[in-house]
Amino acid sequence: MAVAARTAESAEPILRLRGVGRRFGGLEAVRDVDLDVRPGERRAILGPNGAGKTTLFNVVAGEFPPTSGTIELFNHDVTFMPARMRVGLGLTRTYQTSRLFLGLSVEDNLYLALVGVEGGHLRPVRLPGRDGTLRSQAREIAERIRLQDQLGAPVRNLSHGEQRQLEVGMALAGEPRLMMLDEPAAGLSRAERVQLTEMLLGLEREITLILIEHDMDVALTVAEYVTMMHDGAVIVEGTPAEIRANQLVHDLYLGRGHYERR
């Protein structure tokens, strides 16, 4: 509980969900979700497996559109905007299971993330000036995620922990305004989780954070506000303290969540 609760109640939300639902055939994975996230907020989305957290994430990131409701991002209606265009608005994300370019080096991975934001995706020539800038930016990010010594290593050869670090690094590229982290601590050792927590706490306030996390220590340390989901719907919202105190949360999740921890 080291972080002061600084929820900017006054500011306009940068992410606004209204009545968002997503069906897969007969399964209603997400139903009628309203959500407001304000600039600079650290928001955790909690819930047991199958609660619809990752589906909600994917809908926000544009992996697939919602089947009902609207999504506004930085005051744009992005409900049906493809994923690749949301990155231009400043939205980046990580994945629950790492989706890295295993055949490329750490530097190339970050370089691609930067090119993704900066444009010139189809440029079939090398421009030393432009590529030099991008590559030095890539190296800076590598330093932030403590992979500066592995720049040339194929990502395939990185340890799991290093791959998770890089996963966050990919989302850091290109000065994002909203970062969505899908279980960034998944599969990390205790020491690595501490390291990750420190890095997330050290992120500048210009970046708004939304994270899904199973690990309560990480989630409740980083987040200032928590949204609790169950069966596709939001059931409780509150500060970490309120969440810890909430009996429903305990019944549904916390006990099980602690049980799942290694």
Place this chain on the structure above:
Amino acid sequence: MEQHGSRQQGRWRLWVLVGVLVLALAALAAACGGDDEAAPETAPAETEAPAETEAPAETEAPAETTEGDGAPIKLGILSDCEGAFGAFYEVDIGGAHMPMIARGATPAGANPTDGLENLPAPGGHPIEIVGYGCADDTPEKAIEETRRLIEQLGAEIMIGPLSGDEGIAVANYAKEHPEVTILNGTSGAQDTTLKVQAPNFFRFNSDGAQWNAGLGDYAYNVLGWRTAAAISDDYSFAYTSAAGFIAEFCAVGGQIPNENRIWPPLNETDYSSYAAQLAEIWDEVDGVFLGVGGAGAIPLLKAMEETIGPIDPQKVVGNLFYGDPVIVQELGDRAVGIASADSMWPDSTDPKATAWLETWDATWPDLAGFAGSVFAYNYNSAAEAMLQALEAVGGDLSDGHAAFREALAGVVLDAPFGQISLDANRQAIQDNFVRILTAEGPVTVWKIPQVAQDFGGTFTAETPPPDRTNPTCEPRELPWAGKAEVITAPEEVLGG
């Protein structure tokens, strides 16, 4: 970047490896080009091209300089061991060997490709078979194999190839390589000799159109057709084949308008939609010519039975593929009586013919029964013509084969199924036969003597090549119309 360093080293070695590989093979090729004297007598694979890398034209130089002291005459034989005709590989080679065996050579094994021993030596020049080419009925492979036989193994004379488009390609190759002489194997596209006209390419067999001589006349005058349809494969040999029927049927007064010509793609397996096309015009025509070849013949007949009804032999004639008794096995007795045409006369009672058939079966017991096929017969004709010409000039291949080619152009073969001579384009003039299918095989009813490629001026170098719409249908003068020799009366065959 240090990992990259080690990978670079790997690349270094990789390039070394590749380089060594290339050099090793290059060296091997160069070594193979060593002197010919060292090469064992008949093992074809071990004799190689001269080491010198000068223009291929040089390959004939040794024959010239060593003339008289028995320099070998290098022969290559090209056929298909893969593709649609791959099954006839040994038959082709066996056919080409027969004239040499008749002159004292002995087979080295049960299969023709095992090679020959004690080959004949016209004028003291022993024939040496440098290799058997093995193509796959694509023109490209035929050319590659031709080049291997001629440019790598040093063949001065080649017999082959087997199929139509290969023949056109090889005739074009011959044009570019005036130093070699090529005798066609059994390919039957019309353009090969009529259009390409390579002075060093000789064909001692009829083309696809000649193979149908007599059939149009028979349909019009015996079966009484006036309007007909034609259904044939959509490629050059089948165009040529259909052209032979169409030109003759129209010449004697019949009608085959373009809309009655149906062209299923080559290698089709389901002919039902084409049979349906035929069914639509079935009431307007008196019969149909079938030119769908090889494996397509029986599926086509079955599709016609399903769409139109039982085959009526009075309403169907076919090209050489429709004399196969397998058709009767597959379709039953209603297929008996289908007329077809071919340049083969296996039921001939002429002693020459029976001797040929018997000698073949005795020489190649594993290939018994194939002597009446175009594969054995035409390769045999080519080799026989080559030997007769070589004997006439005493094996003299000097002066760019000049004397040899002159002799070859004048060869008149007293072949088992009838005389074969060449026209001005070095294309065979040969008898053709109309046969009626029975369960025991085809029974020959008509002989059309000495059919020439030009169909009395219907086909010339200037006329458009046979295709979907050519030749057009018009009455013409045909040298052999109404002049067929009756071998067996058709009624006799059908009655008995």
Place this chain on the structure above:
Amino acid sequence: MIAGARGRSGLAIVFIGLLAASPLFVSDFFLSAILTKTLWLGIVAASLIFLSGYGNMISLAQTGLYGVAGFVLGNVVAADGGLKVAWDPWVGVILGLVVATVVGLVFGAVASRSEGIYFLMLTLAFGILLFYFWGQVTQLSGFGGINSIQAPGIVSKPRTDPDNLFYICLVVSVAVYALIRYIVRTPFGIALQGIRDEPTRMRALGYNVALHRTLAFGLGAFLAGISGILSVWWNTRIDPGSVGLGRTIDVLVIAIIGGIFWIEGGWLGAFVFTAIDTYSRNIDWLGPRFNTLIGVIFLVIVLVSPGGLIGIWESARGLARRRSGAGAGLPPGAPAERSG
């Protein structure tokens, strides 16, 4: 795949120099039937390796696209068959490459949304469609193909004077190799490898994955088209059989024998294939069993090393100096296995 390897370039130059000098010490037959064919056949195999190794697009349409360039060339220059319009041979080259690239882009646009086996099947369908197109549109070719296609004077007569075409194929091969090596280190090429590894991530990063794959396919078609032009000059003819299923499989076999993850593998595979294709027919006891031999070699290579002949080399090297956890036999750019 790794840029800026100076030592490697040095060796490459020595190797190319050796090849360039080869007309001095190999026979005309070897030069034309083996080396020249290796060079042009290697280009179409390299185009397949480029698409599969860097884009995870195993395309069975490369032979068909190579045929597009060849048939267009055959139709617009002086030839026996086709349209017989007899334009300048260089116009034919340009038109052939442009049409092949455009057809490649169209195919790419259709196929770019599928992956894996569906992509394979779609491209196979394209290849077969092209085969039948040329076979059945008799005005443009027919099954008999187009013969005696005129080449520019610089090509000389490849049958009797093979040096010129050999050098042309050598120069073009080197250029194609250099081009691919360059492209894969540009943003376009690195992004293509990103798409190969994680298309979903690439979308989230803002890339238009379908467009990217389409353009890469177009580039692959262009490279295949180059090979098609050279093959027509070498054969002086083309017919649907040149682009049929058999040839498609040949090219796939060449790429896999050589090494499906290394551009160099295209030429190495083409050399092995051509040498076996030609010389195995000289072996008596083997007789007409060339395809069986190639099949056995293919099987052995696939079982021993998924990275082909180059992969065997890399594996051996990896065993000799095993230091990191790098997967032996797999290149830095090998398609990634999903971890977890």
